[in-house]
Amino acid sequence: MAIDLFQRREWFFPYLFLFSFSFLMITTGFLMAPSTELLKGVLLIIEDPDYLISDYIGVGGMGAAFFNSGFLSLIIGILFLTQKTRITGISVASIFTVAGFGFLGKNIFNIWFIIAGVYLFSVFSRENFSKYVYVATFGTALSPLVSQLMFGISAPPIVRIILASVTGLSIGFVLPTLASQMLKVHQGFNLYNIGFVSGVVGTLYVSLFRSYGFLTESRMIWTTGNNLILGVFLVFLFAVMILLAVAIGGRGTIRSQSSIWNYSGRLITDFIALESWGPTLFNMGIMGLFSTFYIIAIRGDLNGPTLAGIFTLVGFSAFGKHLKNTLPIFIGVGLGALTKSWAITDPAIQLAALFGTTLAPISGEFGWKWGILAGFVHSSVVLNVGVLHSGFNLYNNGFAGGIVAMVLVPLLEVITRRDSR
Secondary structure (H helix, E strand, O other): OHHHHHHOHHHHHHHHHHHHHHHHHHHHHHHHOOHHHHHHHHHHHHHOOOOOOEOHHHHHOHHHHHHHHHHHHHHHHHHHHHOOOOOOHHHHHHHHHHHHHOOOOOOOOOOHHHHHHHHHHHHHOOOOHHHHHHHHHHHHHHHHHHHHHHHOOOOOHHHHHHHHHHHHHHHHHHHHHHHHHHHHHHOOOOOOHHHHHHHHHHHHHHHHHHOOOOOOOOOOEOOOOOHHHHHHHHHHHHHHHHHHHHHHHOOHHHHOHHHHHOOOOOOOOOHHHHHOHHHHHHHHHHHHHHHHHHHHHOOOOOOHHHHHHHHHHHHHHHOOOOHHHHHHHHHHHHHHHHHOOOOOOOHHHHHHHHHHHHHHHHHHHHOHHHHHHHHHHHHHHHHHHHHHHOOOOOOHHHHHHHHHHHHHHHHHHHHHHHHHO
């Protein structure tokens, strides 16, 4: 049984760490808002259309946003436990990504339809759901489409329920097959593979609905003025990760970062399997502090969307990202802001820097110069692909990153082969 697995030493710490993170987020939510206010905020979050950019701190309040994030990560942790999932780098990336998007588009209602659709696919294909559990959790990128159809259109309740349910279930049903096929397109150089898949699927569904008059207005719910309170919380969280890492791995934990930096990060690079928990947690803490201080240094905004970016970056710091392969992406996005028609503090560009690290394997594999180029190109592409799915793919940077990698990687392979002759 799952509880027996949890009692084994190699299972105990990983689940304890993830559940502790979830309860920290939930507790923080209750500390930030009275229970009645928090409940009202959660209901507002559930009924919100959720498509990009919808800052849950602005929709339901900070307490409700933290509660939603923590409860979502707790749900995914329990899902992993019931499926007897051994916690590895991709597990951590999955839970932290879901927790991050608990501030930006995912909630305790809209994720279930897509997860259930993936489960139906596993039943149909006569395979264990555990094989597709990561597709199910990452696939909730398209959850806003469920919310929009359920709460955001003018139609009788029964019609809205049927449309939302069928759409969510069918999205989940098609994702597993596409996920493995689309990985070949970018050859593992886009860490947010499901984001790329969701962009394609989202474009298909939105195009279909548009042909029946389904139109949405662009939105920008983006809160400001939260830097102090959120900055203190994030610094505390990531400092605890670093201290925990040192406690687990000893002095060698810091020296082990050089080993992590030697990995390109290309899928699949699981730091927990390769370097153990101590070095991985240290890397996660360092990346969390770096991304937090980046937003503060450029005078950006710590809010729901940027928390989503920071938590996603931290989660994937267990599964491919480190300072050496992500810094060139940040520089490339920054150069784009200097030379193009937008500022580095524009909301979309703040997010492009954080989420654009999906292309970190390019700098890890081909060198920092090409990483800067990837970030520079990505900063333009990501601003123009959202119209295809109308913001209903929460992993818009994953969609853009897949396109950038699809174009750049074959060219870089030719260039590097030529230079090596």
